[in-house]
Amino acid sequence: MQRAASPIRVDGVADEAGWQQTQVAGDFRMVLPMDTSRARVQTEVRMTYDEQNIYVVAVCYFPKGQPYMVESLRRDWNFGRNDNFFLMLDTFDDQTNGFAFGVNAAGAQWDGLMYDGNKVNLSWDNKWTSAVKNYDDRYVFEAAIPFKTIRYKKGVGRWGLNFSRQDLASTEKSAWTPIPRQFPTASLAYTGTLVWDQPPPAAGPNVSLIPYALASSVRDFNNPEVNVTQAAFGGDAKIALTSSINMDLTINPDFSQVEVDRQVTNLDRFELFFPERRQFFLENGDLFANFGYATIRPFFSRRIGLGVPIRYGARVSGKLNKDWRIGLMQMQTGDVPATALPRQNFTVAALQRRVGARSNIGLLFVNKQSLDYIPKDGATAYSQYNRNIGAEYNLLSADNLWTGKLLYLQSFSPGSAPNNNVLAGNLQFNNRRWLISGQHEYVGENYNPEVGYVPRRGYQKLNLMAGYLFFPTGTSILSHGPTVSSTTFMNMGLSRQLDNEHWVSYGLTFRNRITFNAWTATDFVRLLTDLDPTNSGKAQLKAGTLHHWQAWGTEFISQPQKLLTYGFTSRYGGFYDNGTRLNLTADLGYRIQPFASLALSANYNRINLPYLSGLTQFWLVGPRLDLTMTNKLFLTAFMQYNEQIKNVNLNTRLQWRYKPASDLFIVYTDNYFPDNFAVKTRALVMKLTYWWNV
Template identity: 65%
Template sequence: MRQILASLSLIFILGTSTYAQKINANYRLPIKKATSEIHIDGVLDEKAWQEADVATDFFMITPMDTSFAEVQTDVRMTYDDQNLYIIVVNHHLIDGPYMVESLRRDFSFGKNDNFLLFMDPFDDQTNGFSFGANAAGAQWDGIMYNGGSVDLSWDNKWTSKVKNYEDKWIFEAAIPFKSIRYKKGITEWGINFSRLDLKATEKSGWAPVPRQFPSASLAYTGILAWDNPPPQAGANVSIIPYALGGVSKDFNNNGENVYRKEVGLDAKIGLTSSLNLDLTVNPDFSQVEVDRQVTNLDRFELFFPERRQFFLENGDLFANFGYTSIRPFFSRRIGLNAPIQFGARLSGKINKDWRVGAMNMQTGAVEEEALPSQNFTVLALQRQVGARSNVTGIFINKQSLNYNPDENSEQPIYSQFNRNVGLEYNLASSNNLWTGKVMALQSFAPDNSGNGFVHAANLKYTSGNLTWNWQHEYVSENYTAEVGYVPRRGYFKIDPKIGYRWFPQSEKILSHGPDFGTRFFFNKDWEQTDNTTFVAYNLKWRSQSTFMLWVAKDFIKLQRPFDPTNYSGETLDPGTEHSWYAWGTEYASKPQSLFTYSFSTRMGGYYADGDRYNVSTEFGYRFQPYVSIAMTTNYNRINLPEPWGNTRFWLVGPRVDLTLTNTLFFTTFVQYNEQIENINLNTRFQWRFKPASDLFIVYTDNYLPAPFYTKNRSLVIKFTYWWNA
């Protein structure tokens, strides 16, 4: 307990320390108003560009962070009354073609030659926006949170062009002021530029960033110095209507064709340059890609991230409260089994120190399941403290409306309400070496049946060589979060980890070193129920290929019945104890190759003195930049005593991405999941005929593998248009 209290004290002391100025405050790029019209064509020929200041002499981040970059990059920025402009000359160091996956937007960072802009328009080193492109012209845009994380599900309206030359490629873009949020009157924005050149295996940044941190780290931005405050965006209203038609059929139950004819509307209203109101009426989320299936051998519910646009901007205020396994709010719970009728969300900055988020969503009733209409309210208020830390309070309420359950009914009984109140302190030191969190939650439910408490904290130190993290969690048995993701209750967890990396002076090896961790779970009587202890050794080559070897020991005392195959229906008894040793490997090939591959293996013991063997692979080949082919496989062999015997599962997922242009995409994705006896076929056509305006055609089939039989089928056509008032 003394160690925990000492850790919490250190979190507070580190988080409230301040520095006289930003780390990279001496890196300044002046930006002046354009003296000529800018044409987005990838050609550096306008007068405004000739007069603009140049950010050059980038610093290397990897493989080393102690010298200037060998690859030259030149950046210029300007603006007019409507747009922020950027043009980047990405010079070649090594002859040969660029490396990209495809023309699909929001590409994988490490698998593409690319240039990215990281922008902190509040200069708070915590929140911002990212824009960029790969060398073939595929766009990248995302919203930034937690000082360096980028959510690529965010999508907005902007234009860009990439033009390739023999010795360079040029990226030019116009970002409307209406598409971003920024503090009124501020004349200094945090900014940094990142360049990845796979042929040279070099990542660089304009303002230097230590190699243990991502180039997106807002703690290390330089300064974009405006000649005058950025212009106000003026009337900032975006109307985004959609129209949808579709048909589906349930063959399993000999169903008839079910037709869909729907219209809906989203609206984005900029109340100020930094505060936004989102409205939605009868929303539909058909454009969301199908979730990637996984073989589930876990005792707890799996997590799939939110991708729906309405929930994303400033979504960290709601979704990032807590930890990965303690989320009091998880937006995918809304509209899961009932249609969303309407909703509103207010979010953004009140001033430099305060952020606010308020959301209300209303769902309709589902008579077949006796599911009442429900209202969801979430309120969050965040205050920045110290250098880059903050304190956040949150309130979550799920309320059933006009609901009088009949206890004698065979239909499920839903709760009248579920509420959560929480407070969280997030640490981020000015140099990003220290990060951490302290949080507490209290839940409320009818008749006190779901009244429970949560406390958790962690403290992490990340230097150039050494990384260590202490984390502990407590979740009471009665804690409930019906709009959250808390797969496990009634436990106390202690989870320390430590790792070290050496960076040798080698032409082939970038880094290598060990990781060690142990995780303990205890019940309310402080009886140990779980423990996993592991040792791993990591190796990273300068070519960016990676290898890891690990060894682990597991102990589990089951708290409830569990089927170790998640398939047979036969379960192990509560209270039974199981322990085993296992080892495995992970490898990923260098991303520069047209043919890429990765694999992971796992061998060792399993429940009931059994054995489990697992091999996962992923193969990819690209005919850049137009075609990307991938094949993922996952094979599990589980050997157990009777009544389970020997069980084998295959999960196979071929995928073809066809990107005819950077506005025309076609994807076919097949998933064969032997564990749930299903074959899923999903094909999706997308035409982005204008920025942020799309036509989607989505076709989905689900089959029973043997005998080959159609379970259900659907076809959806959807049209969306983004109109700025």
């Protein structure tokens, strides 16, 4: 890549002289429907740079007169429902971590942090500019990405690079470099190489201050004492210690503008997981948050600030070089006199070393410490400290066909008992036709991660899974094939079976991107504690009882390229205590391009337990409106009617991005009783943030 010969103006036109001397990256390869040919829709990309920015322009051609397809101008849109283009920067060329920037055909931005070789965290939000201009036969994307926005090693002149394009009308997804169809185009194992004419310039002094001012009013209609109106101030700072290591600071942070969690029907015996959305915890967040497995996380950042105020925090994270990554986090929370919760300090340290082509070894230390804490008689007791240490080996083969993990964890608390450790591992093989995996977990009954997410303890688990795909020719079906899976939970000594599920499915994917799947499963559950199967306050089954059942179901998703999209799932069969359960879900969406997206989701459960609590029925319904007047002004409004917990929630959020990464938020939230729509709680928040590069 050559330095720009003249100044570049980001307007989607790309007529400056500086673009004429750049090389063209074209000749994209098809990834979907099949990865065996050149792309049919043409894409041409150019890149250049100056002292402050990397510039990219992409010309995305399509048949003349063909309308583009997008959901709305909402930021971080759904990839599968938009014509789009994005680029991936693997700035350390380690084929594991990177940055992704892109737009849909209407110009809405999409950006995220890349981790684990092919995953993108879209909650990350940073400062860059772009423009899109539409023509009868193409759209042109132009962007400036500041060197201060990304992290890279000074003096290194080779980066990993790839481009991805999706055209829904032709059902085609393509990439600059060939990528096997079973992997996403965001697979860093298959990036090409960006060669600089000279190493990229240093970002220079890189300090950003992000202050906020907030006014809020919260009212609880059932408790007149909880009527609070307040003003608050605080902010974050981002300080680049080097071009590849960043320090994040926060004082009196507030996350009220973060979109509330979507409610779900909870028929599970264990705690549910909701992902982290708060910006402060996101950069290099995979170092901390992805340690372990989805249900064995020694660190889960949502445990910090859960119902308590965060006073301040600091994070240092990034790359020492191509092989080493580090992360260190310190957070301080305030006390809560009403519950006698003391001030607490959280320390998390992570170290990661690359081994082989893409694999790595990681170490993690987590410490939660109560400060100046003396338990009082009759008050809730809290632990003086809780600590976790862990080590893991992550396998990522050079061609991405083999992945796996080997994990060890141990916890420490006052009076720790034996069996306070975890040992787990898995191995997966994934090529175009076969997906085969196996996983084993040993989780001690006294393993205690107070700052983690481990909903179940005291078990050994074995999971085996295999799937195969057929690719017929000359039909409307692109691929089809079976998947079989078996999961068994045993007690620690392997002398007693706790649960098992045996599952068989058959899936079809059509060339127009419709998908359909049918499955059947058998389940066995040995209850370890009393359980209300409906989770609605009715009669409970006793611990130690045994339950068997069979069930079947279907899943359908319509063509994503249509203005009207829909999908459904069904499940019918046995349930606890010789009962039955019918579950039906439906999702309906309609887009008014490019300004609005309407959606409706519905979930119905009919549970009949004739020997326990009889018939129970409940709905979870959630209409949603995304209104995007421009790509800087967004209104999101959704309602959630949850019959299971007897609540109606209304949430509206207006966001005005008056400058890059600087926003005004107005958030209004109501909770109602569903019987008479009497208000339970009401909140109004106005928050102003400003991103200032010092």
